Amino acid sequence: MDQAAQTMIDNLEKNTGKSLEEWIGIVKKENFKKHGEILKFLKTEHNFTHGFANLVAHKTLKSDAGSATDTDELVTKQYKGKEQFLPIYEKLSTEIKGFGPDVEFAPKNSYVSLRRKKQFAMLIPATKTRYEIGLNLKGHPAEGILQLDTKTNGMCSHKIHLSNESDINSELIGWIKKAYEAAG
Known part of the structure; x- marks a missing residue:
């Protein structure tokens, strides 16, 4: 388990008085089957922040890289x-790995989280016709291909939509790199 995840688990118990297992x-x-149901429950019934609710949801559903037995299988799914x-994923992965040795790819069930000291992006095969890149660029206005993101519950502040590999260009890589640098 990475240090950031362990710190969150330790802080969860300090802040709530209950361990992750509890x-x-x-x-x-509660028999929740969906990530969003768990988030809503923990936020509304137990006043969790999004980060802690997300941690508990992923660990409950075993949908994070730390709980998965094979992270490659998560990407395949x-x-x-x-x-x-x-x-698109393969080309972006190659470009992003070139940013520095501290880039961490953390596959979840439906996306890959990109982290440095904190999450800076998400690579999401959203639908059969739309690929999304979520970026953490809080305070930055929408500009060019960069749109404000109002759907990811605070996980990302901005998004970029792609439909094919030819959409990967210097502007796109520049936005991802800006988010990477902000996470350092």
Whole structure:
């Protein structure tokens, strides 16, 4: 487990008085099947911040890289039925790895989180016709291909939509790099 995740787990218990395992037990008693249901429950019923609710949801559903036995399998599942987007993921991965040795790829069930000291982007094969890149560029206005993101519950402040590999250009890579640099 990476240090950031362990710190969050430690802080969860300090802040709530209950361990991660206790919170997982509470959530499991509710029989939630979806990540969003767990987030809503923890935020509204227990006043969780998004970060802690997200941690407990992922650990309960075993949908984070730290809980998965094979992170490559998580990526494979994301692109099932959306195979046309795999070249986008592969090209972006190559470009982003070139930013520095501190880039961490953390696959989840439906996206790959990109982290440095904190999350700076998400690579999301959103639908069969749309690929999204979520970016953390808080306070930055929408500009060019960069749009404000109002749907990811605070996970990202901005998004960029792609439809094919040819949409990957210097402007796109520049925005991702700006988010990477802001996360350092």
